Amino acid sequence: MIQSVIGVSDDIDLTVAIEEVISECTKSLGDLIPQVGILFTSCMKADFPDILNRILQSFPGVELIGCTTDGEINRETGFIEDSISLLLLSSDSVEFSTAIARNLSDNAEASFVTAIADANLRLQSTPVCAFTFPDGLTTINIALGAAIQKSFGKNFPVFGGTAGDRFLFTETYQFHNDRVYSDAAPVLLIAGNLRVTAAVHKGPVPTGLYYRLDRYKNNVVYEIDGKTASSFFRDHLGDYQEQLSQFPLAVYEKGATDFYLKDPLHVNDEDESITFVGSFPEQCTVRFSLVSQKDALNAANRANFSVLKKETGVEPEVIFVFPCASLRHVLGSKTNEKFSLLKKDKRNIPFFGFYCYGEIAPFSIGTPTHFHSDTYVIVALGSVDK
Amino acid sequence: MTDNPQMYLETRVDALEKECAYLQRKLARLREQQIRQEKINDINRYLLKQTNEKLLQCHKLSQHENLSKSDFLANMSHEIRTPLNIILGMANLLSETELDKTQMQYLSSLRITGRQLMEILNNILEFSRIDAGKITIEPEPFSLQKIINQIEASALPLCLQKKLKFIVDHDPLLVMERIGDPLKIFQILLNLINNAVKFTQSGSITFSIKEDYTTENSLILVVMDTGIGISKDQQQIIFDRFTQANDSLSQQQGGAGLGLSISQKLTHAMGGQLTVTSALGKGSIFSCHLPLPPAAPSDRRRLRLDASLILPENFPDLKILAVDDIKENIDVIKMYMKDYPVQIQTAENGRQALELFTTDAFDLILMDVRMPVMDGITAAKEIRKLESLATATPQIILAVTAHAFQEQKNKFLQAGFDGVLTKPFFKRELIQTLFRFTTRDLLVPSPDKMGNKAIGYCLENEKPEKIPEPLRTMLPDLLQTISGDLTLMKSFLRDEDYESIYATAHSLKGVAGMFGFQKLASLITDLSQTVKVGNLIVVDELFSVLDMYVVQLKTEFN
Secondary structure, three states, X not given: OEEEEXXXXXXXXXXXXXXXXXXXXXXHHOOOOOOEEEEEEOOOOOOHHHHHHHHHHHOOOOEEEEEEOOOEEEOOOEEEOOOEEEEEEEEOOEEEEEEEEOOHHHHHHHHHHHXXXXXXXXXXXXXXXXXXXXXXXXXXXOOHHHHHHHHHOOOOOEEEEOEOOOOOOOOOOEEEOOEEEOOOEEEEEEEEOEEEEEEEEXXXXXXXXXXXXXXXXXXXXXXXXXXXHHHHHHHHHOOOHHHHHHOOEEEEOOOOOOOEEEOEEEEEOOOOEEEEOOOOOOOOEEEEEEOOHHHHHHHHHHHHHHHHOOOOOOOOOEEEEEEEHHHHHHHHHHHHHHHHHHHHOOOOXXXXXXXXXXXXXXXXXXXXXXXXXXXXXXXXXXXXXX | OOOOHHHHHHHHHHHHHHHHHHHHHHHHHHHHHHHHHHHHHHHHHHHHHHHHHHHHHHXXXXXXXXXHHHHHHHHHHHHHHHHHHHHHHHHHHHHOOOOOHHHHHHHHHHHHHHHHHHHHHHHHHHHHHHHOOOOOXXXXXXXXXXXXXXXXXXXXXXXXXXXXXXXXXXXXXXOOEEEEOHHHHHHHHHHHHHHHHHOOOOOEEEEEEEEOOOOOOEEEEEEEEOXXXXXXXXXXXXXXXXXXXXXXXXXXXXXXXXXXXXXXXXHHHOOOEEEEEEEOOOEEEEEEEEEOOEOOHHHHHHHHHHOOOOOHHHOOOEEEEEEOOOHHHHHHHHHHOOOOOEEEEEEOXXXXXXXXXXXXXXXXXXXXXXXXXXXXXXXXXXXXXXXXXXXXXXXXXXXXXXXXXXHHHHHHHHHOOOEEEEOOOOHXXXXXXXXXXXXXXXXXXXXXXXOOOOOOOOHHHOOHHHOOHHHHHHHHHHHHHHHHHHHHHHHHHHOOOHHHHHHHHHHHHHHHHHOOOHHHHHHHHHHHHHHHHOOHHHHHHHHHHHHHHHHHHHHHHO
């Protein structure tokens, strides 16, 4: 059985906040000894080493991972920002092991391979799934999905999201035990008799005509439909450069009818190109997408429903959610409605997660893991021999 | 705390300050969110507006391109029709030469597929006209009986070929005189019946007319067959253009899949509905619901009369003036009217007609439009001018013309004609027209437009012995005239005197039409059009075909 406790505080005084979190977790743990801890925070000015040390001191032997975010999610408060949120997991039937992949922008695949090997050293059995929270800014121009597939194995299920920085787009941080990193990815491998269910749903809806990308390289687009990328966006969206990232392009690979979304990140003034999160495939066409609260909520509800209704015979014991940060801004005050199905569920399954800059998940278990934008990812874990 | 109020207050202030900072942070986040939200809404609106504008532009562009393609299709069909006419004409001539069995089989296939191709081209042209919004519905009192007769005449040969029974069924008490556009109704029904024949291998085709009791003044025209039937899925698409239900059978039968689409569009244009019910393997029922109110009682009498030939004993004594520069045209009028109490005076052109008008009195003038010295339109205008000076009773003047389009008819009516008799006309049309116009004060309040296009009868298909004696005696002279005109046209062509070619072609076409030489008339029309577009190779071919054709007629009728 996987047992979990969650501690959350958004106290303005971060020293108080961390003590509240620890106290809450300690109270809930009782006699349980946590094996792994996951920390998410959007307090970008916090003293991260201090927070990590306090947690490690309070829960000796725990392996700790985490990252900065664009807002945290948990069962008690739903969406919360400026908080310190800690999830502690323990199990008698499931094994946890963590590691850190560093210098992703140099060679993400090799970094992951090293980290996985490191984490595997402490596992008795073969891992069933993994979680990772890579840097959300230094990885925008690398093929993160491909690196994950190659390092973890093509159809090995990896979940998570890329770290945020409360929508400031300056620097994100990743945590592993007492160390704070950037351009890194903490990795959590989980082994044992585990049932994993997951769902991925897209929020924005494509609209209007299809356009050809005239000139682009990896994740930087220079020309679309005979115009510079910047003027193309300006023509269609108006003068709202700051909000570009909220209006992803729907990308259609050659001959495909299904699409995925790519978020514009920023305009490069010198050549009017636009940098996107993630690189584009060859010979693709793109469409603009409309973002609406209704569509964002629909996506979340469909994903939540599909995970909650799974008739696998195994009850989910803990749920992770990784929605895209841009969808949070679309939903505004309705953000918490995303989790209403999870909250209403009478089984009171704990859920925990964060708003990320990009989401990581396979479309279904047994298929390759992809790096997504503007999606809502939900993962439920349940141990088989509980 | 009460022991140390100072400390209590400081603690309280600290707590409040912290709470304040917390709330300020919350407020700042809310503001940030609110601004983002507003901008997102703005962008959504802007994006939607842009998208709609783009889609509208694309829609307009695609409509324009669709129209261009339709035009292209129509033009191409028209261009293809001209040489196809020649091919069919030559095939017809060839069929009347001595051929062995294999050659006859080959020729038969050639003629059948040629006719199919012609039908497709005609349908494409018609569809393009409908698509471009060029059709106008011209409701007028008409006789359903007449349409039934025409439908029977068209459907029976087709049904006989396939050994199918053709049944016409309607309530004997049904009012057959209605108001609607008879040409369009005929076109719809002919398409439905052709379709039924095409997809029925055995059994029957039933054409029935019944009252639509659910809608006032409406009728349901039903074409029912015992054919292969149409599946539910295919019923959804058969009215789409270029769509046919059963691909394999359609391929055997040919056609462009436009017939039903044309019928549906025409039905809609008339405010009706065309529906289908069908069972696979059992047959199909096409029901055309049309608003067709009964005609006024006076029109009903006239229309009933229309549908039958008026006997000489019921015909009024008349004195008419027939004006035409082509002697043979006048001969035909005389021949048609020989048993009727009608005295016919003649004139060769408008000027002669004007002179006779001032010295004599006529019940009616039949005036050819295109004549030398003074054309019919000028003559009619002059007559009206004279009438207005003398305040005389208006003279009934009918234009006799090969121009069948409504716009041209309207032009003649504006010029002062009372009606239009369209060439080629036959005895029945001539008698009815004369009767109608000379007795209109008795029977019909004021017919505002007239004109019939002859359907069905074709002299060139008649055996010589069946042609009435007076007409037969005229034929050798007529054929000589045609021969002479063709020779004349060739010399005009050599001299590049195109105007004279058009004028001679026009006269010749009129004569050919009057005597029921429809093929000849059609070939001359093609010749005239081909000269206009400057395709001299085809012009030579056409002259050869015409020469052969005339030789053949001469042999036959001499």
